[in-house]
Amino acid sequence: xxxxxxxxxxxxxxxxxxxxxxxxxxxxxxxxxxxxxxxxxxxxxxxxxxxxxxxxxxxxxxxxxxxxxxxxxxxxxxxxxxxxxxxxxxxxxxxxxxxxxxxxxxxxxxxxxxxxxxxxxxxxxxxxxxxxxxxxxxxxxxxxxxxxxxxxxxxxxxxxxxxxxxxxxxxxxxxxxxxxxxxxxxxxxxxxxxxxxxxxxxxxxxxxxxxxxxxxxxxxxxxxxxxxxxxxxxxxxxxxxxxxx
Amino acid sequence: xxxxxxxxxxxxxxxxxxxxxxxxxxxxxxxxxxxxxxxxxxxxxxxxxxxxxxxxxxxxxxxxxxxxxxxxxxxxxxxxxxxxxxxxxxxxxxxxxxxxxxxxxxxxxxxxxxxxxxxxxxxxxxxxxxxxxxxxxxxxxxxxxxxxxxxxxxxxxxxxxxxxxxxxxxxxxxxxxxxxxxxxxxxxxxxxxxxxxxxxxxxxxxxxxxxxxxxxxxxxxxxxxxxxxxxxxxxxxxxxxxxxxxx
Numbered sequence: 001x002x003x004x005x006x007x008x009x010x011x012x013x014x015x016x017x018x019x020x021x022x023x024x025x026x027x028x029x030x031x032x033x034x035x036x037x038x039x040x041x042x043x044x045x046x047x048x049x050x051x052x053x054x055x056x057x058x059x060x061x062x063x064x065x066x067x068x069x070x071x072x073x074x075x076x077x078x079x080x081x082x083x084x085x086x087x088x089x090x091x092x093x094x095x096x097x098x099x100x101x102x103x104x105x106x107x108x109x110x111x112x113x114x115x116x117x118x119x120x121x122x123x124x125x126x127x128x129x130x131x132x133x134x135x136x137x138x139x140x141x142x143x144x145x146x147x148x149x150x151x152x153x154x155x156x157x158x159x160x161x162x163x164x165x166x167x168x169x170x171x172x173x174x175x176x177x178x179x180x181x182x183x184x185x186x187x188x189x190x191x192x193x194x195x196x197x198x199x200x201x202x203x204x205x206x207x208x209x210x211x212x213x214x215x216x217x218x219x220x221x222x223x224x225x226x227x228x229x230x231x232x233x234x235x236x237x238x239x240x241x242x243x244x245x
Numbered sequence: 246x247x248x249x250x251x252x253x254x255x256x257x258x259x260x261x262x263x264x265x266x267x268x269x270x271x272x273x274x275x276x277x278x279x280x281x282x283x284x285x286x287x288x289x290x291x292x293x294x295x296x297x298x299x300x301x302x303x304x305x306x307x308x309x310x311x312x313x314x315x316x317x318x319x320x321x322x323x324x325x326x327x328x329x330x331x332x333x334x335x336x337x338x339x340x341x342x343x344x345x346x347x348x349x350x351x352x353x354x355x356x357x358x359x360x361x362x363x364x365x366x367x368x369x370x371x372x373x374x375x376x377x378x379x380x381x382x383x384x385x386x387x388x389x390x391x392x393x394x395x396x397x398x399x400x401x402x403x404x405x406x407x408x409x410x411x412x413x414x415x416x417x418x419x420x421x422x423x424x425x426x427x428x429x430x431x432x433x434x435x436x437x438x439x440x441x442x443x444x445x446x447x448x449x450x451x452x453x454x455x456x457x458x459x460x461x462x463x464x465x466x467x468x469x470x471x472x473x474x475x476x477x478x479x480x481x482x483x484x485x486x487x488x489x490x491x492x
Contacts, residue, residue, distance in 0.1 A: 004359035012347040015388070086342035088319050088334070089360045155265055242321040244264065 001093040006100035009072070013101070024104045028064045032056055035176040045177045048209045054120060057113045058206050059175035062199050065106035066141055067166055072098040073145030074162045077153050077245065084153075084245050091238050095149040099142055106137070117206045129205045133198070140194055140223045147230035150237045153245050174199050179212055191215035194222040247331070249411060249443045250294035250317065255326035257287040257312050257467075286312045288467045289326070294412070299435070299444045301458030301475060303451065303482050309467040310447045314338055314414045317445065332411025335361060337418050340398040346390040350381055353389055354404055361408045371407050379403035380426070394421050406433050413437055416447045431457055455479045 014020035032053060039045040040052040047055040076094040083089055114130075117123055152158040173195040179187045190196050191212060197219025200211035237244070261282045263269075287309045294300050302310045315321045316328050318336035343360040344353050354375050358368040376382045379399040389397060398421050405413075415434065419427050434457060438444050448454050454461060454475065461478040463471045471478050 001359055004356050008345050008348060008352075008356050011352060012345055015347045082339060082342035083360065086315075086320070086336070086339040087360055088336060089343070157265075239322055242315065243259065 001090060002097045002100060005093055005097035009097060009101035021104070024108055027068075027105070028057075028060045028109045031060060031064070035060075039176040043177075046181055047178060048180075048207075050122065050207050050209065051120065054113070054116050054122075055178075055203070055207065055209075056176050057109060057116065058203050059173075059199050061106065061109045061113050062137060062195060062202055063170065063173065063175045064109050065102060065137060066144075066195065067170075068102040068105035069098050069141045069145055070148065070162060070166060072102060074148045074152055074158055076145070077149045077241065078156070078159075081245055085242050091241055092146060092234060095145040096142065098145055099138060106134075110134075113206055122207045124208055126205050126208070129201075133202055133205055136201070136220070136223060137198060139227055140198060140219075143223065143226040143230040146234045147226070150230075150234045150241075153237060153241050169193070169195070178203075178209070179215065180210075187212070188214070191218050194219045194226065198223075246295055248293035248295050249331050250292075250445075251327075251329040252290055252292050252313075252317075253327045253329075255287050255290045255313070255316060255323045255328060256285065257309070257316065257321070258324045259284045259286055286467050287316075287323070290464075290467070290469050291326075292462055292469065292472055294443045294445065296443060297438050297441050298460065299438045299446060299458040301454040301461040301479075302445065302447045302464060303449075303454060303461060303479065304464035305486075308464040310464055311338065311416055313464070314416055314445060314447065317412070318414055330412055333362075333409075334412045334414065335405060335408045335410035336414045336416075337401070337405050338414060338416040340394070340401050340418055340421070341389075344389055344397065344401070347388055349388055350376070350379075350385040350392070350400055353400065357401065357404050358407070361405065363408055367407070368404075375400070375403045375407070378406070378429075395423060395426075398422050399426055402430055402433075406437075410442065412443045412445070414445045417449065419448070419453070420450075427453075451479050451483055 014023070017023075019026075035056040036053055039056070045052070073095045076098050077084055077091065080094055083094070084091060114123075117127075148158055148162065172190060173193055174190065179190050179196060179200070182190065191214055197211070197215035197217070200209075200215050201219075203209040204211040261284050290309070290313065302313065304310050312321070314336065315338065316323050317330065318334050318338065319330075320336065320338075343357045345356060348356065351372065354372060355365070355368055359365070376385045379396075379402070381396060381400060384392065384396065392400070398418060402418060402422075413434070419430055422430065431453065434444055434446065446454065446458055458475045460473065461475045461482075462469050463478050463482045471481065
């Protein structure tokens with residue numbers, strides 16, 4: 001079911017579109033260029049001896065997927081109104097399908113980062129943790145996806161708030177900078193964001209940059225708690241979705 | 246004989262009006278919330294459905310027919326009462342629910358089949374049959390957005406007919422198809438019942454309900470006014486409709 005829905009989204013996404021799948025490449029590429037100008041050339045962010053573009057690209061591995069899934073998951077139930085209203089298909093398949101249909105948004109920056117990190121000689125034994133980090137990313141994003149999609153069924157406010165929330169999140173996550181340069185208070189605050197520990201872990205795995213243990217612990221804890229909460233919320237709202245939508 | 250479907254004192258209440266609005270939110274903040282009126286779409290409906298039977302449901306718009314089948318299909322829960330179904334249900338409550346307009350007929354067959362719960366291999370084996378039954382061989386690789394409503398409804402019906410279920414629900418899905426295809430569909434529906442399935446059938450075409458169904462329930466304002474053999478219920482219902490023209 002999840003695969004069928006994801007296949008539908010993938011097939012239909014680029015129909016009647018001149019550049020089609022090429023857009024998956026442009027989006028992170030554009031952010032990368034913007035970050036390099038903003039954080040590197042203007043703000044002179046330090047990156048522990050790693051070339052800035054590679055540093056930011058590793059952050060984008062997490063961010064691009066997070067953003068792509070969140071954007072499509074928020075409306076995954078309300079945009080499929082007929083399915084929810086007239087069929088008995090398992091509702092959870094709709095937000096979960098966006099995890100699959102947006103995999104290219106993960107795969108392309110991830111491959112680029114792996115190849116670049118390898119070519120620059122940064123890869124070490126901890127690179128073997130990449131599969132685990134991928135699962136962690138998927139679980140965290142899944143929790144966000146099912147949570148947001150379920151709330152949207154009741155309150156469409158989520159649809160309005162998400163693009164703006166993502167814009168804010170992009171700067172409150174260490175996608176283009178490193179938290180080690182922040183004041184301890186600010187660093188602690190940024191570490192509450194579950195993306196912080198995850199991005200740190202990816203940088204450690206691909207670039208050997210020492211992560212903030214606290215941020216990693218917070219992120220792992222929030223990922224597990226968030227998944228349970230999101231699952232519970234979805235389960236309890238699921239019953240009446242056909243009426244509430 | 247054990248009934249396949251048992252509905253006991255089913256009631257369903259909906260809130261009227263919009264669920265959330267800025268005005269209402271502000272009101273809640275400032276003072277107390279205004280109570281929204283409720284509508285009892287179904288009130289204490291009880292009936293049973295048996296193996297091999299075609300059960301028709303008639304009634305004017307808003308009498309609760311569709312809500313009843315939504316509860317039967319497990320899409321929405323009743324506010325009170327119980328609905329027990331032994332076996333699997335195939336709901337066909339709206340034409341094209343689950344179709345995607347950018348995908349072709351072939352792609353949509355996979356999608357809709359999967360939504361109904363069919364295996365990929367089963368759909369693959371039956372693709373030709375679907376196209377033939379729906380008379381869409383020439384258009385099978387055309388995006389659905391270029392189909393007419395009738396063509397979509399033929400495709401929808403052709404896929405659903407492949408699904409092996411114990412209970413089938415049809416809600417006005419043959420309203421837009423032409424005569425010859427409609428006759429074939431009705432024959433197929435009849436064949437489902439002959440193969441020991443239970444069929445629930447909603448239609449405003451009383452002649453259709455009369456020829457297809459064994460028993461009929463007449464719903465009025467969410468309450469069953471009559472349940473009985475098709476011929477006599479339809480006769481009384483059509484006399485009622487003729488006497489009180491629908492607003």
